[in-house]
Amino acid sequence: SQQGEEDPQALSIQEGENATMNCSYKTSINNLQWYRQNSGRGLVHLILIRSNEREKHSGRLRVTLDTSKKSSSLLITASRAADTASYFCATEGQGGSEKLVFGKGTKLTVNP
């Protein structure tokens, strides 16, 4: 399975601190994506990194990808209480498969 596995399962930090979440996967990928989900709602696409990219930035988000280790990290800098949510990584496999496979997610709590 190419399912992503996020680490840690839960993370609690203070506002202003940085939050780092990690994701590992098992097979070759076309791209890796990070999503955010507020409680009981739909997922929101945050950022996509292609297999030939190593780092990508979007606002306070920084994503890295290490295909040799089959791992990715999501860094949220200067966190805010509004960043409290669950964060999921998802992988799109190679070979024309369009489906995304999601991990179980990291539940981030940012305390004011």
Added chain:
Amino acid sequence: ETGVTQTPRHLVMGMTNKKSLKCEQHLGHNAMYWYKQSAKKPLELMFVYSLEERVENNSVPSRFSPECPNSSHLFLHLHTLQPEDSALYLCASSQLSGDYGYTFGSGTRLTVV
């Protein structure tokens, strides 16, 4: 609103009922998906429609029946469900042939009693 609209937002149904979940997107996407999200489990892909043809059916029980009448609409017909089918059902859409993310709806919270 994300551009993907799911109705209803909440649904309570008995095990002998028949109901349908509806998903609509006006983003011009050409692929649509149903996912199931249960507590403490990863999102499970149920069905994929690519260019209005079903291309994936992940061993989903026949009590779930999808329908995609056109590229903008996706339905999930439900009948004789079990309590373990209670979950958040998420619809998503995407544009094929490009590195684009999925756009998700807000989901339907289904409770089977």
